[in-house]
Amino acid sequence: xxxxxxxxxxxxxxxPGSLVFLDxxxxxxxxxxxxxxLTVAASGLARYPALADAHALHARILAERGDGDGAxxxxxNALQLEPSHxxxxxxxxxxxxxxxxxxxxxxxxxxxxxAAPEDAGLRAxxxxxxxxxxxxxxxxxxxxxxxxxxEPAAPAERGVxxxxxxxxxAIDAESGxxxxxxxxxxxxxxRDGLLLxxxxxxxxxxxxxxxxxxxxxxxxxxxxxxxxxxAARAARLLGLGAWQSLxxxxxYGNAHLVxxxxxxxxxxxxxxxxxxxxxxxxxxxAAQAARRWLERVA
Amino acid sequence: MRVLEGWVSGPLSRFLDESAAxxxxxxxxxxxxxxxxxxxxxxxxxxxxALGAGIMASTGELAHLMGSPRFGALVHQGTEQGLLLSGFDxxxxxxxxxxxxxxxxxxxxxxxxxxQFTDEIAAATPPEEQRGPVLAENFEHELNASLRALFGR
Amino acid sequence: xxxxxxxxxxxxxxxxxxxxxxxxxxxxxxxxxxxxEDVDGRAIAALAASLAGRLRRAAGGAxxxxxxxxxxxxxxxxxxxxxxGEELLVVAVGDRETNLGLAxxxxxxxxxxxx
Numbered sequence: 205x206x207x208x209x210x211x212x213x214x215x216x217x218x219x220p221g222s223l224v225f226l227d228x229x230x231x232x233x234x235x236x237x238x239x240x241x242l243t244v245a246a247s248g249l250a251r252y253p254a255l256a257d258a259h260a261l262h263a264r265i266l267a268e269r270g271d272g273d274g275a276x277x278x279x280x281n282a283l284q285l286e287p288s289h290x291x292x293x294x295x296x297x298x299x300x301x302x303x304x305x306x307x308x309x310x311x312x313x314x315x316x317x318x319a320a321p322e323d324a325g326l327r328a329x330x331x332x333x334x335x336x337x338x339x340x341x342x343x344x345x346x347x348x349x350x351x352x353x354x355e356p357a358a359p360a361e362r363g364v365x366x367x368x369x370x371x372x373x374a375i376d377a378e379s380g381x382x383x384x385x386x387x388x389x390x391x392x393x394x395r396d397g398l399l400l401x402x403x404x405x406x407x408x409x410x411x412x413x414x415x416x417x418x419x420x421x422x423x424x425x426x427x428x429x430x431x432x433x434x435a436a437r438a439a440r441l442l443g444l445g446a447w448q449s450l451x452x453x454x455x456y457g458n459a460h461l462v463x464x465x466x467x468x469x470x471x472x473x474x475x476x477x478x479x480x481x482x483x484x485x486x487x488x489x490a491a492q493a494a495r496r497w498l499e500r501v502a
Numbered sequence: 503m504r505v506l507e508g509w510v511s512g513p514l515s516r517f518l519d520e521s522a523a524x525x526x527x528x529x530x531x532x533x534x535x536x537x538x539x540x541x542x543x544x545x546x547x548x549x550x551x552a553l554g555a556g557i558m559a560s561t562g563e564l565a566h567l568m569g570s571p572r573f574g575a576l577v578h579q580g581t582e583q584g585l586l587l588s589g590f591d592x593x594x595x596x597x598x599x600x601x602x603x604x605x606x607x608x609x610x611x612x613x614x615x616x617x618q619f620t621d622e623i624a625a626a627t628p629p630e631e632q633r634g635p636v637l638a639e640n641f642e643h644e645l646n647a648s649l650r651a652l653f654g655r
Numbered sequence: 656x657x658x659x660x661x662x663x664x665x666x667x668x669x670x671x672x673x674x675x676x677x678x679x680x681x682x683x684x685x686x687x688x689x690x691x692e693d694v695d696g697r698a699i700a701a702l703a704a705s706l707a708g709r710l711r712r713a714a715g716g717a718x719x720x721x722x723x724x725x726x727x728x729x730x731x732x733x734x735x736x737x738x739x740g741e742e743l744l745v746v747a748v749g750d751r752e753t754n755l756g757l758a759x760x761x762x763x764x765x766x767x768x769x770x
Contacts, residue, residue, distance in 0.1 A: 220543065247542040253524050254604050287716060414718040427713035434709055435727055437520070438702040442694060442748060444729025451728070452710050455720025473717065480726070579682070608708075610683020610701030 405429025671753025
């Protein structure tokens, strides 16, 4: 292992712009040299801020140092850059599990498992979270469980997930998917074509499927994480006032974004045959439903 | 992000947040570094500062020879990364900004928010303390102190 | 007058439209503009291109294909953007009274002519 570190360090010194920092930081992390791993990962991240792997590795080291806030941001950054990043979904699943938000933990772990169906540890983690979600929810008995944690676990006594991010929708997690299904009840497209997400790009309710019927909700939510901020910025700087809606007509469908509340975004998707004006009306009705639902669960 | 003087932090943080720039180097027209973001080695900062100040000086001379006003900014757009090198006036004289950005941003976004940044810097600049002439024996000490401040070691 | 300039003038003539421009989509820079009132054309170009780029990625992720019309509505006005080929965007900014239906059609027509 020492030789590994020496070799990788020499390689990095020869070519500071190379991606070998990922290997070096990972080796140091596995050896438990977290300070050194963090320094290497942070340096690499500064050079490659658009590299999802760098964000994910940096986040993992932070998680192992007990910095849940930093880890959460890092894994979210990774997902913004690469919505299907397996390690980032796994890490977020771990953080939500530790925070007792089993619904979100399960969603992230299942997403991670799509990319690694043979990963026995991940399968075991999913089973464990499912089992915990069925009876009356209790705090995880063994928060550092290897099957769930992005090994090795962060210190159990430290709050890994910032409560401000974990708690608002705890009711949703505790009651399984029932409140989720109530969200758009009675609206056209309640099960497909309406998606409510938070400002961090996490799905709060609703669903979106592609033409093959596959659920693409989480991927689309991650892509949209920065859209409301970008829309607000453009509207403000162009003197358009506060942004109210964003309509996107596309080749194979039309989409409409509104912000039911300051920290949520609602996406409505319909076939291209639905005119943009009508889509706006559908979106407004869905936004009203979302506001009512958010008031109930908050 | 590392800054030599605290009042630069606010405008620079906002610029980084809005522009998604990868690397930023802020320097005086003589190449003295004021702030940096994204650089990991002091030698890179020193080289970039010297090259940036040199490029601005030489293009300024070129403009003078051609009888035109000095160039405000230079932009290089590569396939993976773009560079903006721009001079701007502050109450403490002319400063230079060197910004590297990737495909997650654009020349337009970087220029737009760089203008906002330079406006904020001009507004936030405190009055300069009276300083004696920079003596040769002090220069290296000042340089090393600046680099320590910029890299925290 | 070039075809692009003519198209931009037609867009600017729509009721409520404060100005129209052609924007380089990858760079967010102004290529050509027509009578932009009270708005920094560089800001419109940069912000519209940035928003369009992000929406292109999101729409692709949702299986919707490429965006053909983007409409950002604010309390006091609207930004319209229509891609013209891979590299260009036709962009217009209008106030609250803008005839958005007509403006949309003019932008699409301009984009067809330019692409």
